[in-house]
Amino acid sequence: MLTIKDIARESGYSVSTVSRVLNDRKDVSPEAKRKIEKTVAAHQFIPNSNAKHLKQSSSRNIAVLVKGSSNLLFSSIVEEIQKRIEKTNFKTCIIYVDEEDNEVKEAVKACRERKPVGIMFLGGNPEFFQEGFGQIKIPSVLVSNRGDELGFANLSSVAIDDVAAGEFAVDYLIGGGHRKIGILGGDFALSDVSRQRYKGCIHGFQKHQIKFDGKLYFEGSRFTYQGAYQAMKRLLKKAKDITVVFAMSDVMAIGAIRALLDCGKQVPEDISVMGFDGIAVGEYYNPKLTTIQQKYKVLAERSVDILLQAMGESHAPIHEIVPFHLIPGESVRSLRQDTFSKIIIE
Amino acid sequence: MLTIKDIARESGYSVSTVSRVLNDRKDVSPEAKRKIEKTVAAHQFIPNSNAKHLKQSSSRNIAVLVKGSSNLLFSSIVEEIQKRIEKTNFKTCIIYVDEEDNEVKEAVKACRERKPVGIMFLGGNPEFFQEGFGQIKIPSVLVSNRGDELGFANLSSVAIDDVAAGEFAVDYLIGGGHRKIGILGGDFALSDVSRQRYKGCIHGFQKHQIKFDGKLYFEGSRFTYQGAYQAMKRLLKKAKDITVVFAMSDVMAIGAIRALLDCGKQVPEDISVMGFDGIAVGEYYNPKLTTIQQKYKVLAERSVDILLQAMGESHAPIHEIVPFHLIPGESVRSLRQDTFSKIIIE
DNA sequence: CTGTTAGCGCTTTCAA
DNA sequence: TTGAAAGCGCTAACAG
Numbered sequence: 001m002l003t004i005k006d007i008a009r010e011s012g013y014s015v016s017t018v019s020r021v022l023n024d025r026k027d028v029s030p031e032a033k034r035k036i037e038k039t040v041a042a043h044q045f046i047p048n049s050n051a052k053h054l055k056q057s058s059s060r061n062i063a064v065l066v067k068g069s070s071n072l073l074f075s076s077i078v079e080e081i082q083k084r085i086e087k088t089n090f091k092t093c094i095i096y097v098d099e100e101d102n103e104v105k106e107a108v109k110a111c112r113e114r115k116p117v118g119i120m121f122l123g124g125n126p127e128f129f130q131e132g133f134g135q136i137k138i139p140s141v142l143v144s145n146r147g148d149e150l151g152f153a154n155l156s157s158v159a160i161d162d163v164a165a166g167e168f169a170v171d172y173l174i175g176g177g178h179r180k181i182g183i184l185g186g187d188f189a190l191s192d193v194s195r196q197r198y199k200g201c202i203h204g205f206q207k208h209q210i211k212f213d214g215k216l217y218f219e220g221s222r223f224t225y226q227g228a229y230q231a232m233k234r235l236l237k238k239a240k241d242i243t244v245v246f247a248m249s250d251v252m253a254i255g256a257i258r259a260l261l262d263c264g265k266q267v268p269e270d271i272s273v274m275g276f277d278g279i280a281v282g283e284y285y286n287p288k289l290t291t292i293q294q295k296y297k298v299l300a301e302r303s304v305d306i307l308l309q310a311m312g313e314s315h316a317p318i319h320e321i322v323p324f325h326l327i328p329g330e331s332v333r334s335l336r337q338d339t340f341s342k343i344i345i346e
Numbered sequence: 347m348l349t350i351k352d353i354a355r356e357s358g359y360s361v362s363t364v365s366r367v368l369n370d371r372k373d374v375s376p377e378a379k380r381k382i383e384k385t386v387a388a389h390q391f392i393p394n395s396n397a398k399h400l401k402q403s404s405s406r407n408i409a410v411l412v413k414g415s416s417n418l419l420f421s422s423i424v425e426e427i428q429k430r431i432e433k434t435n436f437k438t439c440i441i442y443v444d445e446e447d448n449e450v451k452e453a454v455k456a457c458r459e460r461k462p463v464g465i466m467f468l469g470g471n472p473e474f475f476q477e478g479f480g481q482i483k484i485p486s487v488l489v490s491n492r493g494d495e496l497g498f499a500n501l502s503s504v505a506i507d508d509v510a511a512g513e514f515a516v517d518y519l520i521g522g523g524h525r526k527i528g529i530l531g532g533d534f535a536l537s538d539v540s541r542q543r544y545k546g547c548i549h550g551f552q553k554h555q556i557k558f559d560g561k562l563y564f565e566g567s568r569f570t571y572q573g574a575y576q577a578m579k580r581l582l583k584k585a586k587d588i589t590v591v592f593a594m595s596d597v598m599a600i601g602a603i604r605a606l607l608d609c610g611k612q613v614p615e616d617i618s619v620m621g622f623d624g625i626a627v628g629e630y631y632n633p634k635l636t637t638i639q640q641k642y643k644v645l646a647e648r649s650v651d652i653l654l655q656a657m658g659e660s661h662a663p664i665h666e667i668v669p670f671h672l673i674p675g676e677s678v679r680s681l682r683q684d685t686f687s688k689i690i691i692e
Numbered sequence: 693c694t695g696t697t698a699g700c701g702c703t704t705t706c707a708a
Numbered sequence: 709t710t711g712a713a714a715g716c717g718c719t720a721a722c723a724g
Contacts (some may be wrong), residue, residue, distance in 0.1 A: 003717055012597075014695045019719060029693060045456040050405070051717035054396040057702045069425045079415045083444055084630045091459065094440045096428055111391040113437065258630040280416075284604040286632045326402045349701055359713045367702060375709060397701035636716045 002045050010297045061093045063116035067123035068099035070224045071102040072279040073234040074122045078138050080300030104132040118311045128191045139310035148319040156317040160324045166200020169246050177335030182235050182242040183218045184252050228255030244272035250282045268333040278327050287330035298322050348391050357385040392552045407439045409462035413469035414445035416570045418625040420468045426646030450478040464657045485656035487651045494665035503665040504649040506670040512546020515592050520554050528581050528588040529564045530598050574601030590618040596628045607673030614679035625675050633676035644668050
């Protein structure tokens, strides 16, 4: 194996000068730099990264913990994150965690094994953070969940306002003349996002002074096609008078629609379905999904930028709220003649 | 930071003995082992992997190159692979490569940067392998593409027989009374899998002595919803008499169905669509996709096992063919009264 | 600007 | 069965 010593010998400089060139230091004469770079190139020499990081005992890895592999929004975000990190001289290290597992524990484990210099959490349960995030000392960012209330000095966050989004959804559906609204979400014990959106929904109902019986009109499941499929069937049994279902993810919406179809209901003629996330397949589904879109590019971009910033200067954490958007599709119909009342949000 | 020295001091043994225990060597007295393990556990000590691998200058990483992030079959396979590798003492390192990029070049880069001990390629273009795989010296496995004809001593493969699958699809559709069959696949220059399946289709047509005009009845695009959507529209313009479309992925099938719906066609009443891969959403789509399933669990399981084997003993490469399966859905209708002729394949 | 040198944490002879 | 000591390839004081 080629080492820095060989390059030193061949180029006629010492190992330290070679090391300096390799690390792009400025205290090297242009000539030394040129010569050394030439020999490095000639041998396609690549420094041994284990040796390099032995001393600093850290890597250039950014760990990306993805919670729930069925979450297609996260898939899109991961892709963008990876693209963006590739442009820097950091490396991405993607770790998938089950929807029901403890992502903070996994992160702690990853810290020991891979020594990342930063962590991105795609999804997360605040309780796990409260319990275990104290052990993590490196800059981190929570993506798609709000982290401001957790109050960790090294935890930033980028997310939409889920409460507002929940309220917006209910508002929109009520605006379309719906009164009997079913809701499909995650298990509140596991999904804070579900809790937040649900809270928003309740606000929406209160605002319009419509009664909502959570016991009857809400069903929880995993964020998967299958989970939502079954949850929809349960919901249909107990809440027979619903005219619309608000599903807290597009994957759930699709599972729900399939369940409705299998029960002989037309969507949206008999029952409407509203989704959440704005993933690609929604636009190609039949019917096209009416949904609340989270812009995955914006989420990815902002989270990477914030993490890089936090890894550089030692800032106070940043908690950023990004906007959500309504994507009108075909899966929700208006029960009023004048179609939907105009709601504009930005 | 806790080091092996600290453990040595605390346990009352030397660093070498601690090292031996850490590496599960047998030349240690049971007592020493017990005591040292106790202190290790007490401090949750994890050896520094940089230092550990400095000598051997390799990691415990297995690089997984995923070609085409829109490929949902690959997403499922990746998940399984990760689960499976987690059980060993290797680590997964997932790298996404664009459908149109050179995965072998990326692998070479990854080898330098991350020093993996094995590589899994999810998808790949044989031409890129011919050009560049010679540079890669570590055991690798090509998943979902056949690698036997490439003839590299360190490249195994696990895949279905794409030619047979293509033929099977056409056979099946002809069995259902279809004669005018449109085909949607990838760009032949980039996707060997597309070429193979297409070849199989041609065999199918020949077998039944049906003429097939590729210029008119085939359209290529990226393996995305959008790509297939547009390709379907192009196909519909030039091949107006098709009764069915065979899409070479479920994602493409969904893009195609949406395009057909947007052109006022009913699926399968006016035009049928057959997919490929058997991804989750197909089962929840409307109509449910009739598709050729590749069992992602089997692919994942076999590829990991084969790679681990290759990394252990220095075997001849293994090229394994796994079976595919027909999943009857609702998106293909029979044009014959007796429905589909029975075809059984295993 | 450049070279010398002392480690980084661990594994691995070699000797006891 | 154990310990002492010599590196693995690189970085970073420090001295020139």
